[in-house]
Amino acid sequence: xxxxxxxxxxxxxxxxxxxxxxxxxxxxxxxxxxxxxxxxxxxxxxxxxxxxxxxxxxxxxxxxxxxxxxxxxxxxxxxxxxxxxxxxxxxxxxxxxxxxxxxxxxxxxxxxxxxxxxxxxxxxxxxxxxxxxxxxxxxxxxxxxxxxxxxxxxxxxxxxxxxxxxxxxxxxxxxxxxxxxxxxxxxxxxxxxxxxxxxxxxxxxxxxxxxxxxxxxxxxxxxxxxxxxxxxxxxxxxxxxxxxxxxxxxxxxxxxxxxxxxxxxxxxxxxxxxxxxxxxxxxxxxxxxxxxxxxxxxxxxxxxxxxxxxxxxxxxxxxxxxxxxxxxxxxxxxx
Ligand code: BMA
Numbered sequence: 001x002x003x004x005x006x007x008x009x010x011x012x013x014x015x016x017x018x019x020x021x022x023x024x025x026x027x028x029x030x031x032x033x034x035x036x037x038x039x040x041x042x043x044x045x046x047x048x049x050x051x052x053x054x055x056x057x058x059x060x061x062x063x064x065x066x067x068x069x070x071x072x073x074x075x076x077x078x079x080x081x082x083x084x085x086x087x088x089x090x091x092x093x094x095x096x097x098x099x100x101x102x103x104x105x106x107x108x109x110x111x112x113x114x115x116x117x118x119x120x121x122x123x124x125x126x127x128x129x130x131x132x133x134x135x136x137x138x139x140x141x142x143x144x145x146x147x148x149x150x151x152x153x154x155x156x157x158x159x160x161x162x163x164x165x166x167x168x169x170x171x172x173x174x175x176x177x178x179x180x181x182x183x184x185x186x187x188x189x190x191x192x193x194x195x196x197x198x199x200x201x202x203x204x205x206x207x208x209x210x211x212x213x214x215x216x217x218x219x220x221x222x223x224x225x226x227x228x229x230x231x232x233x234x235x236x237x238x239x240x241x242x243x244x245x246x247x248x249x250x251x252x253x254x255x256x257x258x259x260x261x262x263x264x265x266x267x268x269x270x271x272x273x274x275x276x277x278x279x280x281x282x283x284x285x286x287x288x289x290x291x292x293x294x295x296x297x298x299x300x301x302x303x304x305x306x307x308x309x310x311x312x313x314x315x316x317x318x319x320x321x322x323x324x325x326x327x328x329x330x331x332x333x334x335x
Contacts, residue, residue: 008302015298019086038314052309055119055294066117076115098152139164163222178223190220207263225295250289251275267333284311
């Protein structure tokens with residue numbers, strides 16, 4: 001495969017400082033790993049047992065993010081971080097203390113746990129969604145302007161739900177989110193749904209998007225990074241899970257969703273794009289997990305940098321060209 005030229009189908013901003021490493025000459029995969037993975041070790045900050053499944057965005061001259069840091073009690077926490085280059089990170093040792101966005105939020109603002117964040121600039125601020133403990137997992141919603149002070153809004157849904165992923169802009173005048181209704185345990189099922197909201201508080205008009213199928217995505221699936229807008233549709237990286245005789249195995253692949261009606265799946269790649277095969281994906285607190293929560297995109301070159309958790313222990317980075325991902329989805333789709 002040859003690198004894409006200077007044009008790409010991404011609708012969005014150029015990101016000249018996107019972290020990047022060319023595909024090694026002997027690598028023929030559409031998605032390839034950063035040679036110095038993992039980029040964040042499990043003990044980057046003194047308070048953490050493990051750091052993984054985290055979300056980053058361009059911020060000022062560099063990058064910022066919200067990180068899943070399980071603490072040494074093994075409680076799942078969210079921490080803020082910043083980086084000049086998207087690879088070397090400084091994380092706050094203390095967890096994010098969510099402030100109620102308004103007085104009605106105070107009664108749900110008792111933080112139980114938070115994990116698997118997603119972050120995106122939408123209109124005038126950085127919105128964060130995460131799996132929020134409220135008598136079981138549901139989708140927390142909040143925002144920040146500076147990655148120092150964070151405000152919590154209403155939970156989007158009733159428990160139980162996970163993998164709440166906002167679209168980067170309103171669609172047909174409404175905010176839009178993917179999510180994965182679930183149960184209170186290690187859910188052995190799971191399909192992706194679409195919901196819309198006039199105000200990021202009241203969510204409805206729920207639509208089925210797609211479900212588990214076979215092979216690497218036989219047990220359950222869930223949206224990964226914020227969908228990337230392209231001229232051909234929304235590019236969605238998502239994780240898929242299979243149940244082996246040794247437990248769940250988390251890989252990721254991609255699908256293309258209709259721009260105006262994103263619950264309509266245009267193409268869906270049958271093979272995975274990345275499966276847990278590197279040592280840091282195979283070995284850790286939860287073996288055999290590659291779990292993407294963020295992707296940076298450079299509209300000028302079509303370069304993508306995908307951030308994913310390795311084995312529920314470390315943060316890893318992988319790269320791809322958007323046009324090659326789209327080709328892969330289209331030529332390997334049964335839809
Ligand atoms: C899911 C979530 C993810 C985790 C995965 C594998 O239910 O907890 O954060 O990566 O399990 O353990």
